[in-house]
Amino acid sequence: MLGQLARRRLGLLLFLHGEQRISNGLNGVSFNQTHRHTQSSFNTRSPISTMSLWPFSFQPRDFSLPNSSWSPEMCKAYDHYNALCDTDTENGEEKKRGPWKKLPSYNRSIKYATGGIHLSKLIQAKARLFTRSVKEQGATFEYVVFVNEEEKSCVCVFQAGRLLEGAPGHVHGGAIATMIDTVTGSLAGCLSGPIMTANLNIDYRSPMPLGSVVLIHCALDRIERRKTFITCKVTSTDESKLYTEATALFVSISVGHLFGTRN
Amino acid sequence: MLGQLARRRLGLLLFLHGEQRISNGLNGVSFNQTHRHTQSSFNTRSPISTMSLWPFSFQPRDFSLPNSSWSPEMCKAYDHYNALCDTDTENGEEKKRGPWKKLPSYNRSIKYATGGIHLSKLIQAKARLFTRSVKEQGATFEYVVFVNEEEKSCVCVFQAGRLLEGAPGHVHGGAIATMIDTVTGSLAGCLSGPIMTANLNIDYRSPMPLGSVVLIHCALDRIERRKTFITCKVTSTDESKLYTEATALFVSISVGHLFGTRN
Numbered sequence: 001m002l003g004q005l006a007r008r009r010l011g012l013l014l015f016l017h018g019e020q021r022i023s024n025g026l027n028g029v030s031f032n033q034t035h036r037h038t039q040s041s042f043n044t045r046s047p048i049s050t051m052s053l054w055p056f057s058f059q060p061r062d063f064s065l066p067n068s069s070w071s072p073e074m075c076k077a078y079d080h081y082n083a084l085c086d087t088d089t090e091n092g093e094e095k096k097r098g099p100w101k102k103l104p105s106y107n108r109s110i111k112y113a114t115g116g117i118h119l120s121k122l123i124q125a126k127a128r129l130f131t132r133s134v135k136e137q138g139a140t141f142e143y144v145v146f147v148n149e150e151e152k153s154c155v156c157v158f159q160a161g162r163l164l165e166g167a168p169g170h171v172h173g174g175a176i177a178t179m180i181d182t183v184t185g186s187l188a189g190c191l192s193g194p195i196m197t198a199n200l201n202i203d204y205r206s207p208m209p210l211g212s213v214v215l216i217h218c219a220l221d222r223i224e225r226r227k228t229f230i231t232c233k234v235t236s237t238d239e240s241k242l243y244t245e246a247t248a249l250f251v252s253i254s255v256g257h258l259f260g261t262r263n
Numbered sequence: 264m265l266g267q268l269a270r271r272r273l274g275l276l277l278f279l280h281g282e283q284r285i286s287n288g289l290n291g292v293s294f295n296q297t298h299r300h301t302q303s304s305f306n307t308r309s310p311i312s313t314m315s316l317w318p319f320s321f322q323p324r325d326f327s328l329p330n331s332s333w334s335p336e337m338c339k340a341y342d343h344y345n346a347l348c349d350t351d352t353e354n355g356e357e358k359k360r361g362p363w364k365k366l367p368s369y370n371r372s373i374k375y376a377t378g379g380i381h382l383s384k385l386i387q388a389k390a391r392l393f394t395r396s397v398k399e400q401g402a403t404f405e406y407v408v409f410v411n412e413e414e415k416s417c418v419c420v421f422q423a424g425r426l427l428e429g430a431p432g433h434v435h436g437g438a439i440a441t442m443i444d445t446v447t448g449s450l451a452g453c454l455s456g457p458i459m460t461a462n463l464n465i466d467y468r469s470p471m472p473l474g475s476v477v478l479i480h481c482a483l484d485r486i487e488r489r490k491t492f493i494t495c496k497v498t499s500t501d502e503s504k505l506y507t508e509a510t511a512l513f514v515s516i517s518v519g520h521l522f523g524t525r526n
Binding site for chain 2: 108126127128129130131133134139140162163164165166167168169172173174175177178179180181182185196197198199200201202203204207210
């Protein structure tokens with residue numbers, strides 16, 4: 001029973017994370033609490049066959065694409081890393097440009113899963129990913145993650161909106177922690193497969209003004225059996241100012257972990 | 264110049280945190296990144312004279328009072344701690360009942376400050392406290408904090424809404440970190456005055472299902488000069504299940520710290 005159920009759920013969850021990773025097997029799929037990125041875009045690659053079971057015609061929105069709320073500083077940082085991405089698919093052709101990949105980012109699971117009726121029994125239908133749950137552009141978390149698999153690192157460009165306030169005029173420590181969890185988890189998921197956050201250790205070095213655009217740099221420290229250790233620092237876009245430093249530990253999980261079917 | 268400006272700002276910020284703490288001086292006022300509670304309620308006590316400068320007639324909403332989104336489990340836990348609070352003011356009389364105090368919680372600073380025009384130059388007018396920024400009741404963070412000053416501890420009753428999702432069906436690690444920062448910061452602010460978060464070290468022991476009601480228990484570990492160390496654990500309401508453990512370090516700050524007027 002575990003096997004049958006787990007395989008079905010595995011299929012659903014794999015699909016959440018994009019077709020490229022399905023063809024690669026488990027490697028690169030993350031069940032991390034923090035992100036719902038994929039390593040390839042629904043917009044630029046042909047969908048796999050299960051996509052046809054999705055009953056609606058619209059494409060899911062990739063929240064990590066530029067929008068009108070992005071400041072010039074945000075756009076500049078995005079353009080910088082986007083120009084280093086591995087392929088250019090704008091004209092239907094793929095050309096190698098660099099070692100980076102932009103991760104698309106969606107706000108829910110169920111839209112992108114086959115077998116939605118089954119999944120809806122497990123997940124509240126109105127649930128939304130925390131970092132993408134406010135519709136107003138620019139109000140909360142505007143961010144995009146780029147991964148460099150060769151260097152086992154990633155960088156996130158993050159613009160902190162007006163609803164993330166902690167101390168007057170500054171970003172809430174919990175909002176910064178949320179982004180650190182999200183970005184370190186994205187990298188850990190890419191490198192180690194299905195994972196969950198086990199520890200976050202965050203040093204707040206300097207208060208971050210609301211509206212700031214910052215870079216969140218993450219790198220693999222080491223992998224020890226089921227444990228993946230990531231280091232992280234948050235800086236200004238010119239990297240002259242250090243806002244936050246952190247380490248994160250993720251533990252690889254079995255597919256049934258979240259659904260109570262693990263042994 | 265620093266003195267004049269700092270005193271004016273100090274007045275504004277003190278007011279954010281309620282009239283009781285103004286009469287007590289700095290002790291108990293927090294500039295922590297995470298919370299905007301007071302130790303006394305605008306709804307139950309007569310306002311101080313500066314309140315008359317506030318040009319609107321409505322009272323600020325205390326977000327930590329029960330609402331229709333609260334589950335029976337949430338209401339039961341609230342009732343339990345509310346019954347232990349120090350004074351009963353429902354009939355206009357104050358009767359000692361126990362060592363606990365409920366902290367009210369607002370979603371912005373400027374509404375409760377005199378000199379709003381001045382303050383609005385420093386703070387984006389549309390900024391809102393991260394944990395209270397979504398209007399829909401029950402969608403994100405529903406919580407109430409009770410402090411026990413005698414025991415130097417506090418407890419928060421927290422209900423996790425549908426927009427806080429991380430892994431499918433479970434609460435985002437960043438949302439849990441946000442609540443830990445908020446509640447540990449509330450206690451540190453009560454005990455040490457103006458503080459900011461310096462470190463959060465969070466161990467995620469078990470995934471927390473969306474919709475859960477949990478207790479966040481915090482206690483003072485120690486105070487060393489400018490450093491206040493708080494311990495924290497997140498459990499089910501019957502305390503049988505441990506979700507998360509954490510330590511937090513807060514550093515006392517000068518009044519001008521956030522506004523760049525410190526030496």
